[in-house]
Amino acid sequence: MNYEAVIGLEVHVQLKTQSKMFTRVAAGYGHEPNTLTDPVVLALPGALPVMNKAALDAIIKAGLLLGCEIAPVCKWDRKNYFYPDSPKNYQISQYDQPICVGGVVEIELPGSARNIMGEHKKIPLTRIHLEEDVGKLNHGATDSLVDYNRAGTPLMEIVSDPAMHSAEEAYAYLSSIRATMIYGGISDCDMEKGQLRCDANISIRPVGATHLGTKVELKNLNSISFVRDGIEHEIKRQIAAVERGGTLVQETRDYDGQTGTSQSLRSKEMAHDYRYFPDPDLMPVKVDAEWKSRILAECPELPFEKQRRFIEQYQLPYSLTSVLVWDRTLADFFEEAVKLAGSSKAQAVGNWIVNDLLRELAAAHLTLATSRVRPAHIAALVKLVDAGTVLTNAAKEIFVEMAATGDQPEVIADRKGLKAAPTDTNELETWCRDSIAANAKAVAEFKTGKDSAINALKGPIMKAAKGKANPKLVDETLRRLLGSI
């Protein structure tokens, strides 16, 4: 029998706010343990939460970017459970009235080749709600230590419908969310820092069936590749279990990305009763149209929208756009350079950025922000090449120098003598005739069909031109003259 997987993801995203969700103490990563705390974070007797409005702004932005409906009121509930990383032993969350409802995440599946666009799908969302993160337990041999620095960090939970059917889709979904959040300035989504975390609900059913099978919740998919590997592993595990004639139990399993295995954490019977109820310490907050439109004005164009626009507006090939649009600063850099170079030069600008700039930045361990090459440099270089002032090989050399020094390309071309010689076609034709006359053997070979023999004729011409002849023009001239022999 053929099986189909049904996958829903719960993605937790830490919001990039100055302070924590319900108090003024700073949010951050990598500090001395228990230094980002105060009476509220530590749940000291008498401490009370007060909502961080910037976090609500951020989740509204996320909701608007993903096409969610924004609830008119932000309401808070308590989720009660005991665990040492939870200082109050309840988590302030949103239960029955999430701030964002519905919405979609657009994904792209891998194409048949790198330069071919893959299939696009829209994965529907159930909801997005806001809550607070918990602390971190560090287990030693005989004791466990708890660090509350992370506790109380604003955390957004994005819940998809059970609408994905492969690990590949889940991977694309998570990548798309990550790009969207980074684009919106909502989160840095650094998975190593726990800023983006993912749990998956996975079930299988015979292809064609419409019911949902027994679902297994897979936890700790803590890198983008673990998401793909873990889900693939779980689908195989479920199919194997069913094919052996076994039945699946509803349970929560822990995935270990290092070993590529999972083990049961708890069964359905052991599930918590969270005793949700509205948090009496927090008043509901009204989100009016004015608030929403203020946030809407801050919403950027999303990567897929940008990609479609780049293809249409600049006639860029898919392969270039698929590099340019996933990093918002890179896309902005590109557009700024295009504005200076002119729309018709967009592809050349794109090529320089994707092929040369990214290579030089990586080699020098720089980022766009610290790059010495600015959009104006790229535009100037493209113009020099276009005017024939600089030949392609020279331009490549100029680029490397530009990346190292930040000097303008024209300055470098002058300094290094890299400008092409003014094109005197009569002189070039003379050199070509001389070379043909002096290399009868190569000419004969060429005439008998050995095309590469033409290269032997070019050396003396370049030598005569002191290396500054336009190679394209040399080639054209030689072929014209050889054709008339």
Added chain:
Amino acid sequence: MSSEPYFRSIVELAAALDAKQLSSVELTQAIIARTKAVEPRVHAFNSFDEADALAQAAASDARRAAGQACGALDGIPIGLKDVIAVSGQPLTASSKMLKDFVSPYDATVTTKLKKAGAVLWGRLNCDEFAMGSSTENSAFGPTGNPWDTSRVPGGSSGGSSAALAAGEAIATLGSDTGGSIRQPAALCGIVGLKPTYGLISRYGLIAYASSLDQIGPFARTVEDAAIMLGAIAGHDERDSTSFKIDIPDYRTELATNRGPWKLGIPKEYFAEGLDPEIAASVERTIAFYKSQGCEIREISLPHTQYCLDTYYVIATAEASSNLGRYDGIRYGHRTSGATDAVDIYAQSRAEGFGPEVKRRIILGTYVLSSGYYDAYYLRAQKVRTLIRQDFLDAFREVDALLTPTSPVPAFKIGEKADPLALYLCDIYTIGVNLAGLPAISVPCGFTKSGLPIGAQLIGQPWNESNLLAIAHSYERAHEWSSKFPSL
């Protein structure tokens, strides 16, 4: 006026301090001496810090000498219920769970009293985590009623009422979740004010039931209560349930607002179970207002019979969650010998909490459980809305309601062993918390055996000014506040 400084009012003492007839250090010394003399019988305090109080008093005297006194409370010793945080002082909630806990921060009311120059004096006993009506649930032993130390002072703020009645403080703060200020005020013969929910910041108040808790003052007189209220009221950005409203000068308004008022008498509050001596005292109080030209109208609060049930669902639900933080992990009592986290929780909480706290946590956990939430918690919230509407309907006709504060006078320590019998002590006070209203208990007489009786006035939301004025007009015409227990 009493000749003893410790029995005088804030108003009297502020005048004496301003006139240099007395220093804050002298006053504080008198309070300390009085406290040491009567504490063996009253046990109103969980702890006190003489050196700290005297240092605050000396600072106040220095301010006054420099002409920089902050107002009526500057230099006045004020006691705080042991559920209100004072930085560097113990904060126990009268629980073994927090026996050794010292607060590293100030409650907002503490900060405000410090700014007003008050001398913060002692940590006052109460029912454990403010759960109870007699102060017998304290892990550190019961408090005696200064009028008869074999009897309870009421609760849960029994230490606050007893300390004030016994002359161990000039004013005190308590907290009121279902009557915990008004009932002990009535049983100890002093004034107790529960403000409108949201008027006083709860930041730094150990939470029992967040949607019902409100800090309020105990005072010898209504005017003193007005001074205390003015000092602690106002929006606090650390408490999102505190409201942004302008705070009037309550004391000044007392002098200008003379009525007459329309008073409602809720018939449901004079039913079965009311002590006849209390009923008679309250009837005389009604007659007084009538004689002053007030219109007296019988009204009905038809959902009164559901108040107690509604309260015990909502309060325990919130408490079960609020008390989750006392787990032995970060602070507070931790069991010895537990081997894993679940054991630490279970054993620390089993050892740290007393029986009434456990009873309420279990009840609250039950009513929030999956499958029971709708039948209990959600239903209770709907009834709560109806209860509030009863009051708001009444306030379309009248300015305030007049009722007994407690159905019974102070009872013997240990007399009410059945928790349900104790719960009934709050039947006249609980509706006010469910509706979020302000209410005040003022002394209105004594039983034949010499136990104080209190009358409760329930006011319109946010209109403490009117409520205080109505109470003040009665108090001015009576001598109750100048009677003191002989200890």
